[in-house]
Amino acid sequence: MRSINIRDVAKHCRISVSTVSRVLNDRPDVNPETRKRVLDAIAELDYIPNNSARNLVMTASDRIAVVVRGVANPFFAQMIRVIEEEIHRAGYTVDLHQIASDADEVHTAAELATEKRLCGVLFLGGRFNYTAEEMRVLSVPFVCASYTNTFGNLPQGAFSSVAIDDSAEACRAVEYLISLGHRRIAAIVASESDRSISELRYLGYRRALEKHGIPYEPALVVESGSFSQRSAANGTNRLLDRCADFTAVFTIADMMALAVMKVLHERGVRVPEDCSVIGIDGLDCSAYSIPTLTTVVQPAEDMARESAAILIDLVRGHGENRHKVFEAHIREGGSVRRL
Amino acid sequence: MRSINIRDVAKHCRISVSTVSRVLNDRPDVNPETRKRVLDAIAELDYIPNNSARNLVMTASDRIAVVVRGVANPFFAQMIRVIEEEIHRAGYTVDLHQIASDADEVHTAAELATEKRLCGVLFLGGRFNYTAEEMRVLSVPFVCASYTNTFGNLPQGAFSSVAIDDSAEACRAVEYLISLGHRRIAAIVASESDRSISELRYLGYRRALEKHGIPYEPALVVESGSFSQRSAANGTNRLLDRCADFTAVFTIADMMALAVMKVLHERGVRVPEDCSVIGIDGLDCSAYSIPTLTTVVQPAEDMARESAAILIDLVRGHGENRHKVFEAHIREGGSVRRL
Numbered sequence: 232m233r234s235i236n237i238r239d240v241a242k243h244c245r246i247s248v249s250t251v252s253r254v255l256n257d258r259p260d261v262n263p264e265t266r267k268r269v270l271d272a273i274a275e276l277d278y279i280p281n282n283s284a285r286n287l288v289m290t291a292s293d294r295i296a297v298v299v300r301g302v303a304n305p306f307f308a309q310m311i312r313v314i315e316e317e318i319h320r321a322g323y324t325v326d327l328h329q330i331a332s333d334a335d336e337v338h339t340a341a342e343l344a345t346e347k348r349l350c351g352v353l354f355l356g357g358r359f360n361y362t363a364e365e366m367r368v369l370s371v372p373f374v375c376a377s378y379t380n381t382f383g384n385l386p387q388g389a390f391s392s393v394a395i396d397d398s399a400e401a402c403r404a405v406e407y408l409i410s411l412g413h414r415r416i417a418a419i420v421a422s423e424s425d426r427s428i429s430e431l432r433y434l435g436y437r438r439a440l441e442k443h444g445i446p447y448e449p450a451l452v453v454e455s456g457s458f459s460q461r462s463a464a465n466g467t468n469r470l471l472d473r474c475a476d477f478t479a480v481f482t483i484a485d486m487m488a489l490a491v492m493k494v495l496h497e498r499g500v501r502v503p504e505d506c507s508v509i510g511i512d513g514l515d516c517s518a519y520s521i522p523t524l525t526t527v528v529q530p531a532e533d534m535a536r537e538s539a540a541i542l543i544d545l546v547r548g549h550g551e552n553r554h555k556v557f558e559a560h561i562r563e564g565g566s567v568r569r570l
Numbered sequence: 571m572r573s574i575n576i577r578d579v580a581k582h583c584r585i586s587v588s589t590v591s592r593v594l595n596d597r598p599d600v601n602p603e604t605r606k607r608v609l610d611a612i613a614e615l616d617y618i619p620n621n622s623a624r625n626l627v628m629t630a631s632d633r634i635a636v637v638v639r640g641v642a643n644p645f646f647a648q649m650i651r652v653i654e655e656e657i658h659r660a661g662y663t664v665d666l667h668q669i670a671s672d673a674d675e676v677h678t679a680a681e682l683a684t685e686k687r688l689c690g691v692l693f694l695g696g697r698f699n700y701t702a703e704e705m706r707v708l709s710v711p712f713v714c715a716s717y718t719n720t721f722g723n724l725p726q727g728a729f730s731s732v733a734i735d736d737s738a739e740a741c742r743a744v745e746y747l748i749s750l751g752h753r754r755i756a757a758i759v760a761s762e763s764d765r766s767i768s769e770l771r772y773l774g775y776r777r778a779l780e781k782h783g784i785p786y787e788p789a790l791v792v793e794s795g796s797f798s799q800r801s802a803a804n805g806t807n808r809l810l811d812r813c814a815d816f817t818a819v820f821t822i823a824d825m826m827a828l829a830v831m832k833v834l835h836e837r838g839v840r841v842p843e844d845c846s847v848i849g850i851d852g853l854d855c856s857a858y859s860i861p862t863l864t865t866v867v868q869p870a871e872d873m874a875r876e877s878a879a880i881l882i883d884l885v886r887g888h889g890e891n892r893h894k895v896f897e898a899h900i901r902e903g904g905s906v907r908r909l
Binding site: 303305308309311312324325327328329460464489490496515518523 | 651668803825829855858
């Protein structure tokens with residue numbers, strides 16, 4: 232007769248293997264009744280947990296992957312710290328993977344889930360156009376942190392997300408410039424049509440102009456091709472070379488805005504006297520630029536905490552998928568002036 | 571009779587369990603003769619690898635922890651990307667842990683090594699004063715990346731390191747200022763005596779003054795207490811409040827130097843006209859500050875690649891512990907002027 236294993240205990244109790252494992256490992260996140268049932272079953276079945284099986288199951292049940300898209304994004308760096316703290320505090324381990332901005336996070340996560348038997352995935356940055364079909368490869372709960380599935384057909388009930396309303400917050404930034412008298416507002420975006428954060432923020436720019444009856448001028452918009460400082464600097468040079476007339480630049484990210492200010496300065500355009508600049512993110516370091524960057528601040532720590540909390544609930548089988556939209560706010564610096 | 575397990579196969583071949591595991595998992599990093607011996611032994615012993623055992627051993631043998639000390643350090647962010655790439659490329663998995671600057675990386679690593687049966691640890695940032703006694707808790711090979719054990723009694727043969735010579739490079743920065751005619755040079759350091767990177771860079775500052783016969787003035791040195799931009803900004807305010815007379819500020823890190831420039835600017839001290847500023851690190855983003863920061867550039871990518879290469883060699887049992895010191899170089903910006 233083969234020996235009793237942890238799966239037999241789980242089947243006997245009609246609970247998951249990972250719950251049995253949590254009891255064996257003396258974890259706090261098991262309700263007392265379940266714990267008693269498991270311990271009774273162990274006695275009844277004469278099951279002897281061995282270290283190998285225990286470790287095996289621990290590996291299977293306690294590991295959450297954090298897949299970070301866009302390698303050196305300081306906004307994500309601010310979130311990662313809090314996400315790790317929260318996940319560790321809940322008794323799970325973190326497997327962190329950074330992938331390039333052009334890599335596919337779903338593919339990465341699906342591979343990890345198979346190879347390492349994850350219990351959940353937290354995506355820090357990702358595409359906004361998941362389809363129901365492609366997400367079938369991922370059989371564990373997941374949370375989209377800092378973005379949501381605006382363009383895809385994946386049903387809301389099939390995933391969780393924590394984000395700001397990127398389009399509305401970009402609109403807020405541009406309307407702030409408009410409220411100070413600016414009407415000729417340039418925009419440096421990574422892409423107008425990447426089906427992702429850049430497109431959404433670009434659409435917010437368009438919406439603000441439209442709301443205030445300001446005609447859209449293609450000559451005032453530059454697609455830099457990426458979120459890097461180098462590409463934002465190149466984009467600013469192209470904008471200036473067009474000799475277009477503008478009094479402000481809206482940029483879709485703080486790091487890009489710092490590079491925009493640098494190029495304007497180098498080319499003799501004073502910020503904010505000759506040109507105002509506004510960013511989005513609210514990075515700590517953009518408070519130390521000269522001049523201090525005016526920016527739309529995302530509540531990074533709250534978003535990180537909420538992302539981890541939702542995922543842990545899902546992993547534990549508490550609650551349904553949910554979607555949380557945080558509100559951002561403008562941090563006034565010295566890079567924007569009233570006309 | 572108990573069944574044959576992977577350990578029996580390893581014992582039979584007089585090789586490690588992890589090598590047998592690599593053969594079972596069809597990894598490329600096994601020499602062909604060893605592979606043949608393992609396959610012969612499997613046939614001879616009638617060993618049937620089962621998935622659970624295989625997974626169990628995989629987990630035990632292929633996991634490298636990267637322990638990052640100092641949570642949002644962008645210098646480490648630049649290194650992490652390359653380290654992860656190199657480790658993955660070699661067929662190992664990465665378990666990344668970020669710990670606070672005041673946390674103990676050895677304790678964290680020892681816990682991880684026990685809980686997760688790591689095959690190696692890469693410390694990204696850490697203390698410079700390991701003792702042979704305390705490091706006994708860590709039974710896997712480890713590499714100190716971006717620092718080395720200057721102050722401890724741990725024998726050189728017991729660990730590996732990849733670093734710049736922090737004291738010599740700080741001396742280089744200050745001598746650069748001296749070569750441009752500066753003699754009254756202030757210093758913003760985290761600590762003069764933290765037995766770590768700040769102390770080493772502070773000692774380099776002292777050495778440069780001494781080499782050039784410039785008297786040391788305590789009033790020109792501020793201990794900010796940490797590497798944060800906020801603490802560097804506070805330290806700069808204290809320095810200015812002393813009404814000390816200086817023509818340049820040496821700062822031990824780029825992010826701190828950006829905060830120093832910010833406070834000088836806010837208090838009406840022009841950089842570089844009234845005061846020069848130099849940093850150490852060579853971050854990408856400090857090329858976009860206004861003015862561009864003059865800094866001592868650490869070769870982050872080369873250091874990252876070498877750290878991963880050394881650790882992978884050690885994990886595979888090739889080669890001994892080794893110590894690599896990289897040379898830095900000055901990147902001239904606009905924050906330093908000739909007197």
